[in-house]
Amino acid sequence: MAKIIDGRAISAQIKEEVKQEAKALAARGIKACLAVVQVGDHPASSVYVRNKHRACAACGIKSLEFHLPESCGQEDLLRQIRDLNAREDVDGILVQLPLPRQIDADAVIEAIDPAKDVDGFLPENLGRLLIGQDGFLPCTPAGILELLKRSHIPLEGKECLVLGRSNIVGKPVALLMLREHATVTIAHSRTANLPELMRRADILIAAIGRADFVKGADLKEGAVVIDVGINRMEDGSLHGDVDYEDAFDRVSAITPVPGGVGPMTIAMLMKNCLRAARARRS
Numbered sequence: 001m002a003k004i005i006d007g008r009a010i011s012a013q014i015k016e017e018v019k020q021e022a023k024a025l026a027a028r029g030i031k032a033c034l035a036v037v038q039v040g041d042h043p044a045s046s047v048y049v050r051n052k053h054r055a056c057a058a059c060g061i062k063s064l065e066f067h068l069p070e071s072c073g074q075e076d077l078l079r080q081i082r083d084l085n086a087r088e089d090v091d092g093i094l095v096q097l098p099l100p101r102q103i104d105a106d107a108v109i110e111a112i113d114p115a116k117d118v119d120g121f122l123p124e125n126l127g128r129l130l131i132g133q134d135g136f137l138p139c140t141p142a143g144i145l146e147l148l149k150r151s152h153i154p155l156e157g158k159e160c161l162v163l164g165r166s167n168i169v170g171k172p173v174a175l176l177m178l179r180e181h182a183t184v185t186i187a188h189s190r191t192a193n194l195p196e197l198m199r200r201a202d203i204l205i206a207a208i209g210r211a212d213f214v215k216g217a218d219l220k221e222g223a224v225v226i227d228v229g230i231n232r233m234e235d236g237s238l239h240g241d242v243d244y245e246d247a248f249d250r251v252s253a254i255t256p257v258p259g260g261v262g263p264m265t266i267a268m269l270m271k272n273c274l275r276a277a278r279a280r281r282s
């Protein structure tokens, strides 16, 4: 029987821990504060941004919303970020992605003060991860590690396959697994021997954005599957990158979609906000 790794329950537990820590900080007169910057009205973004504000409210973290029009220019957005960098009361800055075409997203992200980079997207924080120094970890990779740890899944010496090589999930999660002493392979669209790699993996982390791409027969018997995919189907339902029904009887543990990695991303964002507040103000 496969164990369902319940991201909703684990994220609720983390948010409860953050709430207690936020309370302790507040007792010292420090109110942690996250600024969320949204540009335009990408439909998924509005939902995610609302979820982030809700999580802040539940954890006792103040959240501020800055909504710029779809047509806004690069300079407008940079001005907003410089303003938030300078504000004493703002601990974390999150610029919701994707950004409209006219905006250079890298330049915008890199304008954020590294001490307020609660997404962990800046070269400074990703570089720290690479060389094993403390910094803000990107929320989805950090959430994946937390799911594995709190589910008591051993990583040391295990074969871990990461599908996908993005800067915000694939590459950093591979580094985190390596830090935990797993043997890590990163596969992508040009990988020649994917079937062989999938059959060998003790832990498979799928982050490629293709609905139901991984089938049960692709997996090693008893593998642990972490599904980062959030693919919206025509009927409105959400599917992961792994065919959940098909994989279920073959794996030892698996994250559902929804209710797996997604909620953990937000929980780890809360954790990063609190950490930023503590580091900046005490």
Ligand SMILES: Nc1nc(=O)c2c([nH]1)NC[C@@H]1CN(c3ccc(C(=O)N[C@@H](CCC(=O)O)C(=O)O)cc3)C=[N+]21
Residues within 6 Å of the ligand: 047, 048, 051, 094, 095, 096, 097, 098, 119, 139, 230, 238, 257, 258, 259, 260, 261, 262, 263, 264, 265, 266
């Ligand atoms: N600067 C920035 N930081 C981000 O962290 C960031 C971003 N931009 N842009 C978009 C992606 C996506 N993302 C998700 C967070 C939570 C869920 C989540 O909670 N998902 C629920 C379901 C939500 C639904 O129903 O759509 C679940 O999987 O159970 C999903 C996706 C953060 N992102």
